[in-house]
Amino acid sequence: MEMDMVELREQTAGLLNDIGVATASIKGGTLAVRSPVNGETLAYVPEISVEDARQAIDIAHDAALEWRKVPAPVRGELVRLLGEELRADKEKLGRLVSIEVGKSPSEGLGEVQEMIDICDFAVGLSRQLHGLTIATERPEHRMMETWHPLGAIGIISAFNFPVAVWSWNAALALICGNAIIWKPSEKTPLTALATHAIFERALKRFAQAPQGLSRLLIGGRDVGEALVDHPKVPLVSATGSTAMGRIVGQKLAGRFARAILELGGNNAAIVTPSADLDLALRGVAFAAMGTAGQRCTTLRRLFVHRSIHAAFVARLKAAYESVSVGNPLDGHLVGPLIDEASFERMQSALNAAREAGGIVHGGTRVTVDGCEGGIYVRPALVEMPGQAGPVLEETFAPILYVMVYDALDDAIALQNDVSQGLSSAIFSNDLREAERFVSHEGSDCGIANVNIGTSGAEIGGAFGGEKETGGGRESGSDAWKGYMRRATNTINYGRSLPLAQGVSFDVG
Ligand code: NAD
Numbered sequence: 001m002e003m004d005m006v007e008l009r010e011q012t013a014g015l016l017n018d019i020g021v022a023t024a025s026i027k028g029g030t031l032a033v034r035s036p037v038n039g040e041t042l043a044y045v046p047e048i049s050v051e052d053a054r055q056a057i058d059i060a061h062d063a064a065l066e067w068r069k070v071p072a073p074v075r076g077e078l079v080r081l082l083g084e085e086l087r088a089d090k091e092k093l094g095r096l097v098s099i100e101v102g103k104s105p106s107e108g109l110g111e112v113q114e115m116i117d118i119c120d121f122a123v124g125l126s127r128q129l130h131g132l133t134i135a136t137e138r139p140e141h142r143m144m145e146t147w148h149p150l151g152a153i154g155i156i157s158a159f160n161f162p163v164a165v166w167s168w169n170a171a172l173a174l175i176c177g178n179a180i181i182w183k184p185s186e187k188t189p190l191t192a193l194a195t196h197a198i199f200e201r202a203l204k205r206f207a208q209a210p211q212g213l214s215r216l217l218i219g220g221r222d223v224g225e226a227l228v229d230h231p232k233v234p235l236v237s238a239t240g241s242t243a244m245g246r247i248v249g250q251k252l253a254g255r256f257a258r259a260i261l262e263l264g265g266n267n268a269a270i271v272t273p274s275a276d277l278d279l280a281l282r283g284v285a286f287a288a289m290g291t292a293g294q295r296c297t298t299l300r301r302l303f304v305h306r307s308i309h310a311a312f313v314a315r316l317k318a319a320y321e322s323v324s325v326g327n328p329l330d331g332h333l334v335g336p337l338i339d340e341a342s343f344e345r346m347q348s349a350l351n352a353a354r355e356a357g358g359i360v361h362g363g364t365r366v367t368v369d370g371c372e373g374g375i376y377v378r379p380a381l382v383e384m385p386g387q388a389g390p391v392l393e394e395t396f397a398p399i400l401y402v403m404v405y406d407a408l409d410d411a412i413a414l415q416n417d418v419s420q421g422l423s424s425a426i427f428s429n430d431l432r433e434a435e436r437f438v439s440h441e442g443s444d445c446g447i448a449n450v451n452i453g454t455s456g457a458e459i460g461g462a463f464g465g466e467k468e469t470g471g472g473r474e475s476g477s478d479a480w481k482g483y484m485r486r487a488t489n490t491i492n493y494g495r496s497l498p499l500a501q502g503v504s505f506d507v508g
Contacts, residue, residue, distance in 0.1 A: 039373020261470025
């Protein structure tokens with residue numbers, strides 16, 4: 001289906017208007033927002049100055065001092081309302097995600113569903129922010145842990161999950177009693193404005209929220225830096241490239257603030273001789289080509305056992321040749337790259353792979369009728385003689401490097417022998433192989449799956465990775481603890497003062 005360029009811009013303006021974004025927020029600004037679908041400029045968004053950003057942070061700090069007084073289950077009610085508002089506008093926000101990032105409709109909607117899921121999770125959690133009671137060695141004493149809010153916390157997000165990442169952080173941070181300050185990617189301010197407008201609707205329905213509980217800072221790197229440097233921000237949760245995290249992490253450490261870092265991945269899967277190869281093929285294809293290879297959990301390296309290598313790679317090649325590349329809004333499985341620079345990086349990685357002896361299939365530019373301004377590319381499958389050169393890096397594009405292995409321990413060692421540690425998978429029906437992979441001697445990643453691909457995590461589990469992926473955890477399990485501070489309280493309800501470890505100190 002051919003798409004009229006003007007139609008996309010008008011569609012976006014209509015969606016933003018329906019959601020409740022003020023026209024002044026998307027007109028006459030300095031930040032040009034471009035849809036990767038067809039390259040069209042959708043809006044010119046005003047940016048906040050560094051000075052105004054600092055003031056907004058001060059206001060959020062004051063709001064946090066009030067918000068922490070509201071009981072946690074009551075704070076949960078605000079997040080429940082956010083979930084309700086998101087449900088009401090799921091279609092509209094999902095469509096905006098698809099337009100601004102170039103995702104298929106089901107991926108756009110899936111991203112909003114993830115926001116709804118984390119809201120539900122956080123509502124329940126708002127009654128479970130519990131600490132331990134710990135046995136004490138002293139008579140007539142009690143020792144316990146209490147968890148307290150941190151203050152106004154920063155959220156820096158990447159372009160590829162422009163709204164879900166905010167919600168993972170925001171839903172937890174809010175029920176934990178914190179104010180939130182969001183610096184979205186400069187490539188995706190429209191979905192951020194829409195999300196914020198949806199949250200403001202929830203705030204209007206909730207009487208107990210202080211002014212300034214949530215701030216949105218639209219701007220570039222300098223605004224992100226202002227957030228990272230501000231002394232009143234005790235925690236910054238930053239999602240993006242390892243290059244960004246290296247700078248942000250060091251700055252936060254320099255002022256002893258906390259960091260939750262969710263950075264780049266170089267995810268791998270192992271296909272063993274016992275694997276269900278039909279299932280493995282589908283798992284590999286979605287993880288490697290979905291979202292045009294622009295997920296932090298995208299499958300980038302594949303180790304296939306020698307005995308099945310030729311047959312499996314032949315099937316994979318066929319899948320790569322037949323996958324539909326085109327306008328994601330029309331339901332094509334592989335949509336555009338975010339921009340030209342991304343295409344250039346993909347080409348230079350493929351050239352480096354060729355120089356290292358790799359055989360490249362695909363990776364060429366695709367012209368899509370009606371979307372000539374978009375950057376479309378056929379996903380690349382690269383048969384590599386070994387793990388070297390570009391295979392060691394994250395190139396944020398659809399490139400899958402395939403390598404052969406003989407012994408499982410060698411494959412696991414290779415999978416771990418990169419600087420990133422986000423997601424990993426094994427396809428195997430052999431219990432010993434699968435258990436070995438998820439054991440302490442197996443994958444060193446934050447996510448280690450069996451018989452599913454590397455991408456597509458659920459919010460119930462803690463999400464994040466090791467090594468240069470940053471070590472942060474967000475979303476489910478006990479990730480909430482990252483948004484609170486822990487106090488250990490010892491209470492003496494007796495009349496004497498026994499000291500720990502039998503120490504005596506008698507005065508008078
Ligand atoms: P990016 O690093 O270019 O930008 C991410 C954000 O950081 C943006 O909002 C940007 O403005 C901000 N930023 C950049 N430099 C900064 C600085 N010095 N101080 C403060 N803020 C700064 O990343 P991107 O291209 O938008 O996203 C792609 C990358 O994100 C990939 O590497 C991908 O793997 C990673 N990612 C990781 C996860 C995860 O959970 N581990 C999730 C999504 C994306």
